Amino acid sequence: MTSPLRQKRRLETAREIQKATLELAMKDRLEDITTEEIALAAGVSTRTFFNYYPNKEAAAIGLPPPFSQEDKEALQHGSGALSADIKQFLDKHMEVLARDEAILRIVGSILRSNEKARGILAGFLAGERESLTDALSYRVEDPQSAATLASHATDAIGRAIHLWEQEENLPLAAALDIVWQGLIDASRLLLLPAD
Amino acid sequence: MTSPLRQKRRLETAREIQKATLELAMKDRLEDITTEEIALAAGVSTRTFFNYYPNKEAAAIGLPPPFSQEDKEALQHGSGALSADIKQFLDKHMEVLARDEAILRIVGSILRSNEKARGILAGFLAGERESLTDALSYRVEDPQSAATLASHATDAIGRAIHLWEQEENLPLAAALDIVWQGLIDASRLLLLPAD
DNA sequence: TGCAATATTTTCAGACTGTGCAAGGAAGAA
DNA sequence: TTCTTCCTTGCACAGTCTGAAAATATTGCA
Numbered sequence: 001m002t003s004p005l006r007q008k009r010r011l012e013t014a015r016e017i018q019k020a021t022l023e024l025a026m027k028d029r030l031e032d033i034t035t036e037e038i039a040l041a042a043g044v045s046t047r048t049f050f051n052y053y054p055n056k057e058a059a060a061i062g063l064p065p066p067f068s069q070e071d072k073e074a075l076q077h078g079s080g081a082l083s084a085d086i087k088q089f090l091d092k093h094m095e096v097l098a099r100d101e102a103i104l105r106i107v108g109s110i111l112r113s114n115e116k117a118r119g120i121l122a123g124f125l126a127g128e129r130e131s132l133t134d135a136l137s138y139r140v141e142d143p144q145s146a147a148t149l150a151s152h153a154t155d156a157i158g159r160a161i162h163l164w165e166q167e168e169n170l171p172l173a174a175a176l177d178i179v180w181q182g183l184i185d186a187s188r189l190l191l192l193p194a195d
Numbered sequence: 196m197t198s199p200l201r202q203k204r205r206l207e208t209a210r211e212i213q214k215a216t217l218e219l220a221m222k223d224r225l226e227d228i229t230t231e232e233i234a235l236a237a238g239v240s241t242r243t244f245f246n247y248y249p250n251k252e253a254a255a256i257g258l259p260p261p262f263s264q265e266d267k268e269a270l271q272h273g274s275g276a277l278s279a280d281i282k283q284f285l286d287k288h289m290e291v292l293a294r295d296e297a298i299l300r301i302v303g304s305i306l307r308s309n310e311k312a313r314g315i316l317a318g319f320l321a322g323e324r325e326s327l328t329d330a331l332s333y334r335v336e337d338p339q340s341a342a343t344l345a346s347h348a349t350d351a352i353g354r355a356i357h358l359w360e361q362e363e364n365l366p367l368a369a370a371l372d373i374v375w376q377g378l379i380d381a382s383r384l385l386l387l388p389a390d
Numbered sequence: 391t392g393c394a395a396t397a398t399t400t401t402c403a404g405a406c407t408g409t410g411c412a413a414g415g416a417a418g419a420a
Numbered sequence: 421t422t423c424t425t426c427c428t429t430g431c432a433c434a435g436t437c438t439g440a441a442a443a444t445a446t447t448g449c450a
Contacts (some may be wrong), residue, residue: 005446006397006398006446006447009398009446010398020249025300032437034434034435035435035436035437036435036436040293044399045399045400045401046400046402046436046437047398047399047400047402047437047438048398048399050436050437050438051398051399054437055428055436055437056436062303063341069259069338079389080389081387081388081389082384082385082387083384083385083386084389086385090407115311115314115317115318116310116311118313118314118317118318118321119310119311119312119313119314119315119317120310120314122310122313122314122317123313135289140381140384142377142380143377144358144373144374144376144377144378144380144381145353145377145380145381145384147354147377148350148354148377148378148380148381149381149384149385151350151354152347152381154204155343155346159342159343159346162211178339179339179343181339182337182338182340182342182343183339183343183385184385184386185237185280185337185339185340185343186335186339186340186343186347186380186385187382187383187385187386188342188382189277189278189335189384190277190281190344190347190378190379190382191278191339191379191383191386192276192277192278192380193276194275194276194279200417200418201417201418201425201426203415203429208427229405229407230405230406230407230408230409232407238427239427239428240428240430241407241408241410241429241430242403242408242428242430242431243411243427243428243429245407246427246428247409249408250408293400306430324437349441
C-alpha cells in the first residue's frame with residue numbers, strides 16, 4: 001500500500017517535471033528539447049523521468065484535472081433544464097482549470113503544434129467523455145443522445161480554451177459562455193426547417 | 196514539377212506501405228512491430244519508409260480521404276434545411292469511407308489502443324474541421340455556431356464509425372443515420388426548459 | 391532510536407526510432 | 421542518347437524508451 005505522504009510526494013515530483021518541461025518548451029519547441037535536458041532541469045535521472053511520464057509530450061500535459069465525481073453526480077441527479085445543468089457542470093470544471101491558467105496557456109500552445117501531445121490529450125478526454133456519458137445516461141434514455149451531449153460538453157471546453165487563448169483579456173468563464181451560446185444557437189439551427 | 200505518373204507511383208507506394216503495416220498490425224500490436232519489419236514487408240528500405248511516413252502510426256493511418264471540395268461547395272450554397280444539407284454532406288463522405296471498409300476497420304482498432312495514432316488523426320481532423328467551418332460560415336453568420344456545427348459533423352462521423360465497429364451487420368451509412376438522429380435529439384434536449 | 395520492509399531512484403546496457411547526407415539508379419524530357 | 425530530376429538506398433548518429441539490478445530513501449514498528 002502506498003502511504004498518502006508518498007502519493008503526495010509523487011504528485012509533487014510529477015508536477016516538478018511538468019514545470020521543467022514547460023519552462024524549457026517556452027524557449028525551444030518541445031521537439032528540440034531532449035528528455036535528458038528535462039530530467040536534468042527537474043533534478044532527476046532520465047530513467048526517473050520515464051517512471052513518471054512515458055514521453056516528453058505526456059510530461060508537458062502533466063496530469064489534467066478529471067471531471068469531479070461530485071459534479072458528475074450533481075449533473076446526474078439534477079432537476080433543472082438539462083442545458084442549464086450541463087452548463088453549470090462545465091462552469092465548475094472551468095473554475096478548476098482556471099486555477100492553473102499559466103500552465104493551461106503553455107500547454108495550449110504546445111498542443112497547437114504537437115501531434116503526439118494532441119493524441120495523448122485526446123486519449124484522456126475520451127475517458128472523461130465516457131464517464132460523462134455514463135452520468136448523462138441517467139437523465140437521457142437514448143444512448144446516442146447521451147454520447148452526443150457528452151461529446152458536445154468536452155468539445156465546448158476545448159473550444160472555450162481555444163477562444164480564450166486567442167482573445168486578450170477574455171476570462172475562461174466568459175469564453176465558455178460565448179461558446180455555449182454558440183452551441184445553443186447551433187442546436188436551434190439544426191432543428192430549423194428549410195427557408 | 197512532379198509528373199502525374201510519378202505522383203501516381205508515389206500514392207501506390209504509400210498504399211503499399213500502409214497495407215504492409217496493417218497486415219503486420221493484425222497479428223501483433225503496432226507497438227510490437229518495428230519499422231524495419233514494415234519496410235521489409237513492403238519491399239522498400241527503412242529509409243524509404245521514412246520518406247513516405249514520419250512514423251509507423253502515420254503509416255497505419257495512411258492518407259485518409261479529405262472532405263470533397265465539391266461537396267463542401269454544395270453545402271456552402273445549399274438551400275435546403277441546414278441539418279438536411281449537412282446530413283447529405285456527411286452521407287457523401289461516408290460513401291467514400293465505405294469504399295475501404297476493410298482498412299477502416301483495422302485502422303479503427305489501432306486507434307483504439309494507440310495514442311500516437313489518435314494524435315495524428317486528430318491533427319488531420321482538425322484541419323478538415325477547419326475547412327468545414329469555413330464552408331459553413333457562408334450559411335451561418337455566428338462564427339461560434341459555424342465552428343460548433345463543423346465540430347458536430349466530424350464528431351458524428353467518428354461516432355458513426357465507432358458504432359459501426361461495434362455492431363455486427365450495421366452498414367456505415369445506417370450507423371451515421373442513428374448517430375445523426377442522436378444529434379438531432381440532443382439538440383432538442385438542449386433547447387428544452389426545465390421539467 | 392534503530393532495524394526491517396518497502397518504495398523509489400539511479401545506473402547501465404541495449405533495442406528501436408527518426409534524420410542528414412552522399413552515392414547510385416530509374417524515368418521522363420530534349 | 422544525354423541531361424535532369426526525382427527516388428531510393430546505405431550509413432552514421434542523436435535521441436527515445438525499456439528492463440534489470442544495484443543503491444537510496446522512506447516508512448512502520450519494536
